[in-house]
Amino acid sequence: MGRMNVSMMRYLEGDHFRVLIAVEMGMKNHEVVPLALVSAIAGIHRGGVARTLNDLCKHSLVAFERSKKFDGYRLTIRGYDYLALRALCSREVVGSVGNQIGIGKESDVYVGGDPELNDLCLKFHRLGRTSFRKIKEKRDYHKKRKSASWLYLSRLAAAKEFAFLKALQERGFPVPKAVDVCRHLVVMQLVVGQTLCNVTHVEDAGALYDRLMALIVKMARHGVIHGDFNEFNLIMLEDERIVMIDFPQMVSIDHPNAEYYFDRDVTCVRTFFKRKFDYESEDWPKFDEVERKGNMDVLLEASGFTKKMALDLNKAYDEGDFLAHCEQELRNRQEEDLGEDEDDSDDSKSMEDIQEEPEDLEKDHEELQAQENTVKQQKIVLSQTTRFTDWLSDATNQLEAVDLDALKSEEGYKDIELPPEDFKRPADSENDDENDEDEEEGEEEDADGHVAVEEQVAKVVKKKRVPSGARSVASSAATFTAEDVKRRLALDRKRNKEKIRLKVKGKQSAVGRNRKDNKDVIAEYAGWI
Ligand SMILES: Nc1ncnc2c1ncn2[C@@H]1O[C@H](COP(=O)(O)OP(=O)(O)OP(=O)(O)O)[C@@H](O)[C@H]1O
Numbered sequence: 001m002g003r004m005n006v007s008m009m010r011y012l013e014g015d016h017f018r019v020l021i022a023v024e025m026g027m028k029n030h031e032v033v034p035l036a037l038v039s040a041i042a043g044i045h046r047g048g049v050a051r052t053l054n055d056l057c058k059h060s061l062v063a064f065e066r067s068k069k070f071d072g073y074r075l076t077i078r079g080y081d082y083l084a085l086r087a088l089c090s091r092e093v094v095g096s097v098g099n100q101i102g103i104g105k106e107s108d109v110y111v112g113g114d115p116e117l118n119d120l121c122l123k124f125h126r127l128g129r130t131s132f133r134k135i136k137e138k139r140d141y142h143k144k145r146k147s148a149s150w151l152y153l154s155r156l157a158a159a160k161e162f163a164f165l166k167a168l169q170e171r172g173f174p175v176p177k178a179v180d181v182c183r184h185l186v187v188m189q190l191v192v193g194q195t196l197c198n199v200t201h202v203e204d205a206g207a208l209y210d211r212l213m214a215l216i217v218k219m220a221r222h223g224v225i226h227g228d229f230n231e232f233n234l235i236m237l238e239d240e241r242i243v244m245i246d247f248p249q250m251v252s253i254d255h256p257n258a259e260y261y262f263d264r265d266v267t268c269v270r271t272f273f274k275r276k277f278d279y280e281s282e283d284w285p286k287f288d289e290v291e292r293k294g295n296m297d298v299l300l301e302a303s304g305f306t307k308k309m310a311l312d313l314n315k316a317y318d319e320g321d322f323l324a325h326c327e328q329e330l331r332n333r334q335e336e337d338l339g340e341d342e343d344d345s346d347d348s349k350s351m352e353d354i355q356e357e358p359e360d361l362e363k364d365h366e367e368l369q370a371q372e373n374t375v376k377q378q379k380i381v382l383s384q385t386t387r388f389t390d391w392l393s394d395a396t397n398q399l400e401a402v403d404l405d406a407l408k409s410e411e412g413y414k415d416i417e418l419p420p421e422d423f424k425r426p427a428d429s430e431n432d433d434e435n436d437e438d439e440e441e442g443e444e445e446d447a448d449g450h451v452a453v454e455e456q457v458a459k460v461v462k463k464k465r466v467p468s469g470a471r472s473v474a475s476s477a478a479t480f481t482a483e484d485v486k487r488r489l490a491l492d493r494k495r496n497k498e499k500i501r502l503k504v505k506g507k508q509s510a511v512g513r514n515r516k517d518n519k520d521v522i523a524e525y526a527g528w529i
Pocket residue numbers: 101102103104105106107108109121123176188189190191192195232233245246248
């Protein structure tokens with residue numbers, strides 16, 4: 001566990017934070033925030049914002065991402081940490097950040113200090129960023145939620161922890177003193193002790209057991225159940241006093257599963273004491289015997305941590321897939337998903353898309369298909385035009401290669417234009433003239449069944465020497481039959497299809513696409529301006 005790298009903080013200027021906040025605000029309803037929106041929220045012109053975003057990208061405070069619909073920026077975990085720290089610095093709550101002292105599946109815990117260098121505990125909640133695969137599996141769950149982003153869930157977790165810390169502290173429970181909260185960061189008193197799981201010896205196991213059971217009952221009397229009361233969430237001080245540090249799953253005793261949670265907490269303590277200190281007691285608290293004396297659960301709801309927030313948070317805990325600190329892994333998976341299945345638009349959809357109604361999705365799909373068809377048509381027309389031009393120039397070159405002078409000097413040659421009905425293609429001429437048959441036998445066909453161009457041209461020229469009518473040499477370009485042309489075009493098209501398209505990823509691709517779009521616009525308005 002290392003230190004948090006906050007060295008960049010001192011080099012960041014007001015504009016950097018302004019743009020960071022703009023990205024954060026944009027992310028309330030966008031998975032990635034387009035440059036134009038960042039610029040509009042920050043109130044800084046685009047050029048300036050682009051420069052600042054580049055700086056922020058360099059320091060991994062934001063990340064550039066592209067989605068199917070648009071490209072944009074998203075706040076990284078580091079960027080969110082910086083925003084929270086900066087706000088708490090300006091409130092003069094936090095003055096320094098030190099070593100990491102705890103790493104949980106839902107948080108990173110650091111030692112910190114206030115401006116007077118008194119010790120603090122900084123708990124950064126990291127919650128709710130599920131992997132793309134999981135999103136696909138849990139589509140229903142995400143569809144119903146308005147903002148299932150990790151920013152939202154981490155902030156909720158922090159708000160809940162802070163509210164509960166304060167409420168428990170006010171009622172005399174042994175918890176760290178709550179200092180402040182900002183975004184996903186809870187600042188609290190640093191408890192110097194050992195988590196119960198690391199304690200190997202206690203003076204009086206029975207007394208400790210009784211104190212822990214008494215804590216569970218006291219909380220229930222105040223209307224709440226811890227829900228995760230175990231040796232990992234209890235710190236023992238030097239004088240063997242216990243401090244509770246973590247209560248993410250705290251529920252009201254009116255919760256439908258309250259009895260289950262209560263019994264689970266009690267069983268956890270009993271199992272731990274039996275395993276660790278070989279202590280077993282005949283006596284343990286029962287849910288039915290608890291008499292409610294307080295209404296902490298109701299007061300907590302009134303404190304701003306609403307039922308809806310609790311519901312969202314509990315669902316995330318139930319999902320139990322917290323990949324917030326595995327950004328690199330997540331990015332790799334996203335790339336994998338995109339690479340594996342380009343047509344599977346589900347994988348590459350943003351959270352926003354996932355929240356769309358089915359009708360919207362269908363419409364989008366239809367629109368997309370219509371666009372794709374148009375593009376395909378345009379491509380075919382374009383490719384045919386260029387191929388035709390290429391073919392024409394080829395044929396012209398072939399013709400130029402024919403030695404006309406030599407032909408003219410031969411007997412019976414007359415350079416007079418033939419009426420169209422006299423003109424016959426080489427393929428047809430096979431049946432026309434028996435004399436020609438012998439000559440045609442000698443002709444060699446290439447692998448595609450094409451007669452060599454030179455030979456075809458020569459054959460046509462020979463026909464012009466027939467005394468019944470002179471023919472134009474220029475018309476011999478028609479030695480390519482319509483079928484030949486069609487076959488060639490089909491072959492070219494097939495080859496083009498087989499060509500592997502080079503996929504450019506990241507910002508470079510976005511630049512390319514923008515250029516292409518611009519080119520299309522210019523082409524469309526050609527002649528108008
Ligand atoms: N106030 C505090 N003072 C000292 N150490 C703390 C404090 N809060 C947390 N820690 C340390 O950080 C570790 C993780 O904290 P915590 O249990 O709150 O995080 P978490 O993410 O909820 O963990 P998990 O859910 O995996 O149990 C603890 O085991 C403890 O060592």
